Amino acid sequence: MAISKLSIDGVIYSVHVEENDGNITASITNVESKEETTYSIDKLIDKQGKKISLSINNKSIDIFIQSASGGKTVTINNVLYPVFNVTGKKKSSAGGGSADPDGVITAPLAGIVAKINVQVGDVIEAGETTCIVEAMKMQNEIKIPIKGKITSIPFEELSRVEKGDVVINYEPITS
Amino acid sequence: MPKKISKVLIANRGEIALRVIRACKELGIQSVAVYSEADEDALHVRHADESICIGPPESANSYLSIDKIIDAAKQTKANAIHPGYGFLSENPLFAEACEKNKITFIGPSAGAMRAIGNKTSARELMEKANVPIAPGKNDVDRKDTKTILKEIKRIGVPLLVKASAGGGGRGIRLIENEKEALEIIDLAANEAASAFGDATIFLEKFVTGARHIEVQIMADAHGNVIAFGERDCSIQRRNQKLIEESPSPAVDKELRTAICNAAIEAAKSCNYQNAGTVEFLLDEKTKQFYFLEVNARLQVEHPVTELVYGVDLVKTQLRVAQGESLTTLFPTQPTPRGWSIECRINGEDPFSEFMPSLGLIGSLELPNGPGVRFDSMIYEGLDVPLFYDSLLGKLIVWGVDRQEAIARMQRALIELQIGGIQTNIPFHQELLNNEAFITGAFHTNWLEENFVMPSKQDFADNNDFALIAAAWSTNFSTSKNTGTPATTETNNWARAGRIYSMRRDFRSSGWQ
Numbered sequence: 001m002a003i004s005k006l007s008i009d010g011v012i013y014s015v016h017v018e019e020n021d022g023n024i025t026a027s028i029t030n031v032e033s034k035e036e037t038t039y040s041i042d043k044l045i046d047k048q049g050k051k052i053s054l055s056i057n058n059k060s061i062d063i064f065i066q067s068a069s070g071g072k073t074v075t076i077n078n079v080l081y082p083v084f085n086v087t088g089k090k091k092s093s094a095g096g097g098s099a100d101p102d103g104v105i106t107a108p109l110a111g112i113v114a115k116i117n118v119q120v121g122d123v124i125e126a127g128e129t130t131c132i133v134e135a136m137k138m139q140n141e142i143k144i145p146i147k148g149k150i151t152s153i154p155f156e157e158l159s160r161v162e163k164g165d166v167v168i169n170y171e172p173i174t175s
Numbered sequence: 176m177p178k179k180i181s182k183v184l185i186a187n188r189g190e191i192a193l194r195v196i197r198a199c200k201e202l203g204i205q206s207v208a209v210y211s212e213a214d215e216d217a218l219h220v221r222h223a224d225e226s227i228c229i230g231p232p233e234s235a236n237s238y239l240s241i242d243k244i245i246d247a248a249k250q251t252k253a254n255a256i257h258p259g260y261g262f263l264s265e266n267p268l269f270a271e272a273c274e275k276n277k278i279t280f281i282g283p284s285a286g287a288m289r290a291i292g293n294k295t296s297a298r299e300l301m302e303k304a305n306v307p308i309a310p311g312k313n314d315v316d317r318k319d320t321k322t323i324l325k326e327i328k329r330i331g332v333p334l335l336v337k338a339s340a341g342g343g344g345r346g347i348r349l350i351e352n353e354k355e356a357l358e359i360i361d362l363a364a365n366e367a368a369s370a371f372g373d374a375t376i377f378l379e380k381f382v383t384g385a386r387h388i389e390v391q392i393m394a395d396a397h398g399n400v401i402a403f404g405e406r407d408c409s410i411q412r413r414n415q416k417l418i419e420e421s422p423s424p425a426v427d428k429e430l431r432t433a434i435c436n437a438a439i440e441a442a443k444s445c446n447y448q449n450a451g452t453v454e455f456l457l458d459e460k461t462k463q464f465y466f467l468e469v470n471a472r473l474q475v476e477h478p479v480t481e482l483v484y485g486v487d488l489v490k491t492q493l494r495v496a497q498g499e500s501l502t503t504l505f506p507t508q509p510t511p512r513g514w515s516i517e518c519r520i521n522g523e524d525p526f527s528e529f530m531p532s533l534g535l536i537g538s539l540e541l542p543n544g545p546g547v548r549f550d551s552m553i554y555e556g557l558d559v560p561l562f563y564d565s566l567l568g569k570l571i572v573w574g575v576d577r578q579e580a581i582a583r584m585q586r587a588l589i590e591l592q593i594g595g596i597q598t599n600i601p602f603h604q605e606l607l608n609n610e611a612f613i614t615g616a617f618h619t620n621w622l623e624e625n626f627v628m629p630s631k632q633d634f635a636d637n638n639d640f641a642l643i644a645a646a647w648s649t650n651f652s653t654s655k656n657t658g659t660p661a662t663t664e665t666n667n668w669a670r671a672g673r674i675y676s677m678r679r680d681f682r683s684s685g686w687q
Contacts, residue, residue: 008642009638026643026647044647051538065644066535072648078588078598078600079634080524
């Protein structure tokens with residue numbers, strides 16, 4: 001028995017997969033709404049962890065799985081689903097920077113700076129997007145938590161950033 | 176007289192490099208691949224008889240470097256170069272460099288490229304050759320406002336201002352009413368000057384709701400030109416073709432003859448040689464067609480023509496380049512049979528504005544069965560480089576008629592499964608179920624004006640299975656490995672047999 005805490009599309013689930021004599025039961029609970037769905041899996045064929053075939057009600061589903069920083073990318077019928085591991089108690093947020101001290105915004109995850117939306121000298125309102133960090137094919141909007149004036153941008157577009165790297169420096173504006 | 180080709184260097188990458196290597200192999204011609212540092216792992220490098228690294232990932236210093244490619248050809252003693260499409264394929268300087276170094280350039284002459292590469296001179300050539308062109312006015316003098324206004328009245332709005340030196344959808348502006356015309360013409364001329372170093376512009380009637388119809392032509396060194404019918408490439412997004420088919424649902428036998436004859440005249444007007452494509456806009460209501468441009472190279476979508484005409488265009492290119500005559504290669508005019516459709520499989524996310532989505536392809540299932548062809552650069556374990564375009568491969572099907580071709584494509588799009596990156600396969604699946612596509616009622620603006628891609632959730636809600644799979648692979652996967660891994664043969668006979676069956680050189684068996 002094992003329970004994983006995972007997030008998909010920004011919603012956190014607790015996923016419980018159990019195997020008993022070849023029968024696999026999976027239950028998925030939305031952590032916030034407590035809504036639970038249970039699946040009974042007739043058969044599961046695991047091919048070196050890269051691919052699994054599930055059979056539910058005699059219908060087979062092929063699933064591709066790939067490890068990525070912070071979770072797994074899962075492909076089902078040519079649709080990619082990034083699934084993040086949820087660690088710690090803090091709500092995982094793609095907004096990023098919520099724990100940053102005033103004046104800096106750090107990358108909430110490792111990835112590539114896909115787009116920079118601001119320029120040095122811009123004054124932007126709280127909640128506006130400063131840049132986009134792409135990781136696991138997901139676009140994460142990096143927002144400014146309070147109103148501020150951009151003072152420097154350490155990275156160029158398409159550079160690689162690690163989690164915790166400062167991506168924006170700004171001067172907080174209190175009015 | 177062109178000499179016999181014994182070794183071809185392919186000045187390209189990706190699926191088209193592989194396509195050319197395959198043709199060389201079948202003709203018993205040696206092949207040389209060139210590659211950038213980002214493509215060390217690429218399939219074309221492994222399939223070619225020899226390969227040479229020509230520089231860093233940036234195209235400007237590798238695939239676009241005439242000097243490096245000519246050097247590589249000399250070093251490997253290749254006596255011909257195939258340029259593929261894109262990169263240097265339509266660069267007259269490259270064709271000239273080949274000629275200077277006594278290397279056969281598999282394509283048209285530099286002179287023909289120049290004659291049709293400039294849009295104004297191409298219009299003049301076509302006019303002389305009686306190829307229909309859209310009503311317009313060449314060599315517009317932006318200061319002569321009186322003539323401009325007179326011409327705009329004559330041609331009628333809407334019309335396009337185009338840069339003579341532009342191409343591929345660049346340097347084009349739309350004039351919707353006479354009042355704004357002079358201002359837009361000024362803007363367009365300035366843009367053309369800064370983008371192409373040439374402020375020459377011309378006016379052309381904007382044919383609304385037209386289809387993009389193009390004719391495949393092949394011309395030899397003896398003055399023979401053959402047309403291999405038309406392709407319909409009206410399914411476009413931002414001037415990028417996504418689906419091509421042959422024949423076109425909008426072209427009947429009579430129209431085919433007329434448009435093919437026009438294409439042949441277009442090729443003859445500039446002494447064109449080798450494979451080329453003459454693009455036209457077709458006004459479906461009036462059946463009137465207008466010359467658009469000549470693409471002086473092999474096209475991405477050439478396979479649909481190959482399947483319908485039963486011809487290998489790349490092999491024909493090689494044969495024509497070494498002086499063989501089309502009258503010997505095709506004693507009778509080739510005729511079409513059945514229907515073919517191609518879907519361009521791109522590493523693009525259709526659920527978020529077709530953003531590029533490239534990276535590691537961890538899993539791959541290939542389509543199979545009757546009438547299916549997949550020309551691609553991908554394999555399981557390829558980390559698709561970010562430096563080039565997003566074309567991963569082309570899925571092409573053939574059927575006895577359009578209905579069968581569509582059903583076959585729908586089936587093949589389910590079989591083809593690419594894991595690890597988001598491809599545009601869901602877009603193709605959605606489009607092939609669209610009523611307008613199925614009935615063939617579309618034009619070049621149809622996709623952008625009418626087609627809406629559903630959200631990921633509406634397309635397929637498999638979030639729960641994604642969660643189960645992620646949880647399973649985190650907690651159970653490594654310890655519960657029941658299948659026999661395909662890669663651990665303990666017996667050398669089994670290993671040798673497997674390598675033999677893959678028909679690969681033993682040395683390359685390190686690539687799994």
